Amino acid sequence: MRHGRYRFIFGFLAAPVILYVVFVISPYIQAFYISLTNWKGISANPQFIGLENYTRLLDDEVFWAAVRHHGVLLLVMPLVTIVIALFFSFLLNLSGGQRGGQMRGIWGSKVYRVIFFLPQVLAVAIVGVLFQAIYRPDESGVINGLLGLVGIDPVGWLIAPDLALWSIIGVMVWQAVGFYVVLFSAGMSSIPKDVFEAAELDGANRSTLFFKITLPLLWDTMQVAWVYLGIAAFDAFALVQVLSVDRGGPDNSTTVLPLEIWRTAFNFSKFGYASAMGVVLFFMTITFAALTLRVTRRERIEF
Amino acid sequence: MSYSAGTPGDITRRQMLRRIGLTALVAGPAAGLLSACATGGSNAPAATTSAAPSSGGAVSAANPFGVAANAPLEVVIFKGGLGDSYATDVHEPLYKKTFPQATVKHVATQQIAQTLQPRFASGDVPDVIANSGTDLMDTGALQQEGQLQDLTELWDAPSIDDPAKKVRDTVAPGTIESGLIDNKPYLMNYVFSAYGLWYDSALFEKNGWTPPKTFEEFKALAEKIKAAGITPFAYAGKNASYYAFWMILISAAKIEGNQVLIDIDNLEDGVWKRDSVKQSAAAWAEIGKYMDKSFEGLIHTEVQTRQNQGKVALYPSGSWLENEQKSQTPEGFKYALTPTPSVTAADKMPFEAIRAAAGEAYIVPSKAKNPKGGLEYLRIMLSKEGARGFTEKSGNITVVTGAADGLDLSPGNASLSAAQTAAGQNIVTFSSFENWYKELETELRKQTNALMFGRITADQFCDNMQKAADKTKSDSSITKQKRTV
Numbered sequence: 131m132r133h134g135r136y137r138f139i140f141g142f143l144a145a146p147v148i149l150y151v152v153f154v155i156s157p158y159i160q161a162f163y164i165s166l167t168n169w170k171g172i173s174a175n176p177q178f179i180g181l182e183n184y185t186r187l188l189d190d191e192v193f194w195a196a197v198r199h200h201g202v203l204l205l206v207m208p209l210v211t212i213v214i215a216l217f218f219s220f221l222l223n224l225s226g227g228q229r230g231g232q233m234r235g236i237w238g239s240k241v242y243r244v245i246f247f248l249p250q251v252l253a254v255a256i257v258g259v260l261f262q263a264i265y266r267p268d269e270s271g272v273i274n275g276l277l278g279l280v281g282i283d284p285v286g287w288l289i290a291p292d293l294a295l296w297s298i299i300g301v302m303v304w305q306a307v308g309f310y311v312v313l314f315s316a317g318m319s320s321i322p323k324d325v326f327e328a329a330e331l332d333g334a335n336r337s338t339l340f341f342k343i344t345l346p347l348l349w350d351t352m353q354v355a356w357v358y359l360g361i362a363a364f365d366a367f368a369l370v371q372v373l374s375v376d377r378g379g380p381d382n383s384t385t386v387l388p389l390e391i392w393r394t395a396f397n398f399s400k401f402g403y404a405s406a407m408g409v410v411l412f413f414m415t416i417t418f419a420a421l422t423l424r425v426t427r428r429e430r431i432e433f
Numbered sequence: 434m435s436y437s438a439g440t441p442g443d444i445t446r447r448q449m450l451r452r453i454g455l456t457a458l459v460a461g462p463a464a465g466l467l468s469a470c471a472t473g474g475s476n477a478p479a480a481t482t483s484a485a486p487s488s489g490g491a492v493s494a495a496n497p498f499g500v501a502a503n504a505p506l507e508v509v510i511f512k513g514g515l516g517d518s519y520a521t522d523v524h525e526p527l528y529k530k531t532f533p534q535a536t537v538k539h540v541a542t543q544q545i546a547q548t549l550q551p552r553f554a555s556g557d558v559p560d561v562i563a564n565s566g567t568d569l570m571d572t573g574a575l576q577q578e579g580q581l582q583d584l585t586e587l588w589d590a591p592s593i594d595d596p597a598k599k600v601r602d603t604v605a606p607g608t609i610e611s612g613l614i615d616n617k618p619y620l621m622n623y624v625f626s627a628y629g630l631w632y633d634s635a636l637f638e639k640n641g642w643t644p645p646k647t648f649e650e651f652k653a654l655a656e657k658i659k660a661a662g663i664t665p666f667a668y669a670g671k672n673a674s675y676y677a678f679w680m681i682l683i684s685a686a687k688i689e690g691n692q693v694l695i696d697i698d699n700l701e702d703g704v705w706k707r708d709s710v711k712q713s714a715a716a717w718a719e720i721g722k723y724m725d726k727s728f729e730g731l732i733h734t735e736v737q738t739r740q741n742q743g744k745v746a747l748y749p750s751g752s753w754l755e756n757e758q759k760s761q762t763p764e765g766f767k768y769a770l771t772p773t774p775s776v777t778a779a780d781k782m783p784f785e786a787i788r789a790a791a792g793e794a795y796i797v798p799s800k801a802k803n804p805k806g807g808l809e810y811l812r813i814m815l816s817k818e819g820a821r822g823f824t825e826k827s828g829n830i831t832v833v834t835g836a837a838d839g840l841d842l843s844p845g846n847a848s849l850s851a852a853q854t855a856a857g858q859n860i861v862t863f864s865s866f867e868n869w870y871k872e873l874e875t876e877l878r879k880q881t882n883a884l885m886f887g888r889i890t891a892d893q894f895c896d897n898m899q900k901a902a903d904k905t906k907s908d909s910s911i912t913k914q915k916r917t918v
Contacts, residue, residue: 168910172553172578267727289670289730291888375671375729376878381888396546398871399574400910 158412165405171395176402183406193407195382196390197414199295200364203302203386204418208359211303212352215310218246220340222311223318224326243315247308254305258372261301265373289375291383298369298384306362310355317351318344353426357419364415367392387411490805495531497590497812498805503534506806507559509549511566512541514757515624515793515827520563523822527813528806535806544568553580558798560807564620565793567672572620572796573869577912581619582797587808588618593816600815608791608832610918611863621811622791623823625830626751627770627849628679629787630666634769634844636743644747644771646784648716651774655723658746666720667745669736670729670882675867675874677717678881680749683773683788683861684713690781691862698865698916700906705898714884714891716776721885729886734761741766751792755845756828768845770852786859787852791832862918869914876901 165183169176187193222239249257264272265287274284287297321344329343367388371377377393378385387407395404492499506528510517517539525537540559542548546568552558553575564570575581588601588609601609605625612620632644640661645651655665668677686694689709696704704710728736737754739745741761748754755768762768772787795814797807813819820836823829830837830846842850867874877898884894905911 170574170578171550172574172580265730267730268725284727286726286730289726289886376674376882379879379882380670380729380886381879381883393875396550396568397571397875399571403910 161405161408161412164402165409167402169401169405170399171401172399179402183403184410186403187406187410192378192382192385192390193387196378196385196387199384199386200414202295203299203363203366204360207299207302207306207363208356210299211306211310211359212355214303215307215314215355216345216348216352218242218307219311219314219318220344223315224339224344243311246311249305250308252305254368255372257301257305258369261369261373265297288373288384289380291380294374294380294384298366298373301369301373302362302366306359310359313351313355314348317348321347349426349428353423356426357422360418360422361415364388364411364418494591494596496809498586498808500532500805500809501803502532504803504806505536505538506561506803506810507538507540507801508561508810509540509542509545509559509563511545511563511569512543513566514753515565515829517541519823519826523826524810524814524819527816527819527822528810531809531813532806546570553798556800558801560797560801560803561810562796562798563793564796569794570796571868571871572794573614573912573914575796575798576614576619580798580800581614582799582801582804582807584612584618584621584797584808584811587621587811587815590808590812593812593818600812603815603834604832605791605834607860607863611791612794613916614869615914620794620796621814622794623814623831624753624791624793624827625789625832626753626792627787627789627852628683628751629749629770629772629852630680630747631740631750631754631768631770631845632747633740633743634767634848635765636746637769642746644769645774647775648719651720655720659723663743664725664728664739664745665723666747666749667724667728667736667739668749668885669731669733670886671732673733673736674878674881674885676733676749677885678877679751679788679864680773681710681713681717681881682864684716684776685709686788686861687773687780687782687786688712688776694862694864695916695918697902698869698914700866700870700902700913702903703899705902706895710898711891711895712776714894718884718887718891718894721887724885726886729882737761747771752845752849753829755843759828768843769848770845772852772856782859782861785852785855785857786861787856788861788863789853789856790863792863865914865916870905870911872908872911873901873905 164176166178166180167176168179168182221236222243252260266272266274267286267289268284269275269278271284271287273287277283277285286293288294325343325347326339329339334342365388366386370384370386370389371392374384378389388411391404391407391411394407395401490496490499490501490504508520508525510520521539525539528537529535538559540548543566545562545564545566549558549562549570553570558580562570564572572581588599590600592598592600592603594603608622609618611622612618614620630644637643640657642654642657645654658665668674682694682697685707686709689707693704693707693709734757736745737748737750737758738761740748741758741763752770755762758768770787772785775784795811797804797811801807814823815833817833817836820831820833821840823831824837824840828843828846830849837846880889880894880897880901883889884891889897906913
């Protein structure tokens with residue numbers, strides 16, 4: 131009977147595993163192979179050229195610009211998103227003081243929760259189109275129109291090379307915050323009330339509550355958030371594609387690897403070279419995720 | 434894992450077998466999929482498609498390619514500025530009239546490459562493709578892979594209107610040459626376009642402005658236009674910086690002659706650093722200063738609409754502009770074309786010279802199911818009736834000589850035809866590198882924005898472009914092409 135059980139489990143798992151292998155794992159493996167060829171994406175017989183694509187990457191200016199931008203995104207985007215999300219979820223859940231032994235959020239917190247989550251519901255393409263109007267570089271843009279009312283000249287949000295990437299990071303943060311507010315709220319609600327009660331009896335103020343109680347007990351959730359956001363920082367394709375000047379411009383100032391992979395493959399017909407970029411991106415993402423999980427590992431507090 | 438002991442252990446042998454059968458059902462097609470993936474299939478798909486029913490049909494005077502009368506035809510049309518009614522209402526019915534038994538499948542898309550690249554990879558290709566738009570297929574790459582039908586047969590076939598004439602003798606000079614890849618005709622460039630600066634002649638008349646003939650006049654006029662509160666010159670940096678680099682290339686050709694454009698296509702050493710390119714870039718950068726910075730963040734339709742609203746005076750574009758803006762153009766707005774101003778007094782070509790070229794490539798994939806039907810479809814497009822219908826539906830003139838005669842032309846088209854007459858033999862040639870070397874073209878877009886919005890000088894522009902051209906030249910993965918005319 132024991133034997134039959136394993137066969138049952140195998141039978142149950144086989145379908146998803148096969149689907150996963152066919153549609154996820156096998157393209158990955160293929161990408162590794164294609165990256166060693168000069169495949170143009172049309173014929174079915176690519177030539178094997180060894181590591182040529184990888185050596186070419188070394189002095190590809192645009193590729194390095196994209197890598198640098200991922201560095202900036204990785205440093206800034208998760209940090210800003212998590213700080214804002216933590217702040218909001220603390221306000222929504224715990225900052226209203228106690229009533230009847232329950233921690234409360236500030237007044238109207240239920241309405242705010244819906245408002246914060248709203249951007250998450252929008253498809254990224256719609257967000258892109260929205261921000262096209264918001265960031266429009268002349269007076270007809272939403273922000274520049276408002277600035278115009280107080281007599282400030284229009285700002286080239288997406289056309290100034292020094293500003294463009296930050297404008298795009300702004301959109302990413304705006305879109306992501308809502309989800310993490312909800313995530314952190316769930317984490318906070320699972321913290322036992324008596325911990326807060328005890329702390330308050332001992333005379334802890336709100337900031338002590340936040341830094342000494344909430345934050346340490348939320349560590350696991352934050353770790354997850356950090357990994358998710360980090361992986362998102364390796365993407366940014368859709369927003370850059372829709373928002374930036376000439377797809378990644380001006381002067382390469384906003385380009386990201388997924389965009390360059392797409393351009394190299396579909397515009398330049400260099401699927402081999404694009405796959406090499408893809409492989410590099412794959413390793414960057416994996417390394418990041420592994421490092422984050424390793425570095426942020428802490429003792430778990432069970433409650 | 435702490436399953437309650439009951440459930441999984443209690444399965445009978447029969448249920449078990451049923452489940453395994455189900456898994457096999459899923460696994461079976463999956464294995465098939467695996468072998469059909471990108472590089473797994475070797476040449477198998479191509480072999481299956483070439484065995485398609487195109488072998489039928491006898492060759493006759495009326496059917497020079499020997500099209501099988503009942504073979505279905507699939508036409509993929511880029512639905513952009515030209516719309517697609519010219520295909521659904523004119524060419525496809527004409528094809529059906531010739532071959533009543535054939536079914537014609539019409540596909541309209543704005544993203545040619547995304548739609549068709551996977552189909553080329555798997556061998557399931559349509560018979561005619563209007564390869565246009567931002568996301569067009571790289572025809573150079575297609576040709577290298579042997580995916581394009583050589584059109585020599587088409588150009589040598591008898592014309593539908595006059596069987597005594599070959600098709601090649603019924604089109605504007607330069608048409609066939611513009612579709613050469615590796616010295617063989619693979620592209621049928623169908624639309625006759627002229628490039629230059631477009632303006633509202635009514636607005637200019639009202640203000641007493643005349644289009645400038647030299648860059649000195651251009652700057653003087655720009656000051657006047659600016660004083661009137663209108664942006665003298667603008668283009669859309671976000672997605673149409675190539676409109677601006679066309680102007681730079683045209684001016685360079687006017688200074689030095691067409692050879693410079695031919696040399697650029699041939700990746701000649703140091704061509705981007707020649708005086709002609711440098712002078713032209715410097716002259717246009719001066720004009721760029723009259724443009725508000727915000728135009729770099731706008732797309733072409735936004736800038737074109739601003740021109741329709743009387744906020745932009747001169748706009749670089751091609752002759753499709755009038756048609757593209759039809760729904761935005763207010764009453765009384767009259768599109769007119771003026772050639773690019775002369776840069777120096779010693780220019781090789783006169784002010785009147787314009788770039789006129791056959792554009793909008795139509796291709797027949799060689800591994801299509803009905804490539805002969807594809808050729809016949811193109812021959813129908815090149816008939817007088819097909820061309821006239823195209824002009825009526827799309828508002829654009831075709832390469833077919835005299836096909837638009839007697840049609841009531843719009844102000845823009847009338848101005849185009851006047852400019853063409855004035856130019857005579859002084860025609861600035863087309864550029865092939867835009868299709869041959871996409872990477873170089875992408876770099877040129879970038880550098881043009883940087884130049885026109887004042888981030889780099891003309892010298893830096895030339896240096897950067899020379900570097901990009903050298904990179905393309907030394908890239909062994911890009912097949913080099915040559916042109917002589």
